[in-house]
Amino acid sequence: MSAAAVPHTESVQLAAAGRRVFQVEAQALEAVGARIGEAFASACSLILASPGRLVCTGMGKSGHVARKIAATLASTGTPAFFVHPGEAGHGDLGMITDTDIVLALSYSGESDEVLMLLPALRRQGNKVIAMTGREHSTLAREADIHLDVNVPAEACPLHLAPTSSTTASLAMGDALAVALLEARGFTADDFARSHPAGSLGRRLLLHVTDVMHGGEELPCVGEEASVAEALVEMSRKRLGMTAIAAADGTLAGIFTDGDLRRALDRGIDVRQAGIAEVMTRNPRTIDATQMATEAAHLMEQHRINGLVVIDGERRPVGALNVHDLLRARVV
Missing domain, CATH: 3.10.580.10 (CBS-domain)
Structure with missing residues (x-):
């Protein structure tokens, strides 16, 4: 059905639903942003002091967010990569060295695949930064630092599909990347060197x-x-x-x-x-x-x-x- 064929009443309802999502998620971001403080600063300091890399992990939608956070960090001066928690339990844990820090995402803080990694990470001496929506969850309690991304409500009217919560987690990841970028004195030239094949990198590299x-x-x-x-x-x-x-x-x-x-x-x-x-x-x-x-x-x-x-x-x-x-x- 083309846009012109949508009945006016239905069109108005669809647009209103879209606007409502933006309003709910904007409120969620404002609420999470207001809580950024000592824990966030401690997480940044821990990452800056580490000689290793930041390993991001998460299951399901949190895994997709963790993968994007890792990519953003890596392109802005913080060595980072994503490890799937399920694969980590079957050999990929060997990708994580004892100098690495683990950023574990789980909105519930109870994802079995993520929690299963904690004993092995503890034995190896890895510091863990948790990003959850429940400060009393298992992951939040077991982590060295907890970043709270609890949102007042999901944008999904059923309150089931991760919407506001994934947006808040993405924003928290961006906040980490930008804070670390500024702390490292990361420049446009540095950014270009990690993007040599892209149009942005080409523009920044060419004299x-x-x-x-x-x-x-x-x-x-x-x-x-x-x-x-x-x-x-x-x-x-x-x-x-x-x-x-x-x-x-x-x-x-x-x-x-x-x-x-x-x-x-x-x-x-x-x-x-x-x-x-x-x-x-x-x-x-x-x-x-x-x-x-x-x-x-x-x-x-x-x-x-x-x-x-x-x-x-x-x-x-x-x-x-x-x-x-x-x-x-x-x-």
């Missing part, structure tokens, strides 16, 4: 020098050149622009397709004119050490299609245009 045209590919003429010579250079290098170098090698200006059109509009005889008459002086530039994303931002901000890349002494060392950024998938 101007990775996408610019330098050396023999750099379009550049001297300030004494004619417009005709500049046009030949632009045509050869095919960037729609050329840098203009002063006698001392520093950047004197830039000449673009737009400058050519403006010169023609002014009635300048470009066959006879010198480039110094028509070039743009003090153009927008970017340093060779900057990120490619900064070049994209500069072009967008000033509505220009190309940039000259300069070194610390303002000498032109490269050039790039928006097509270079598009090919590198920076924009």
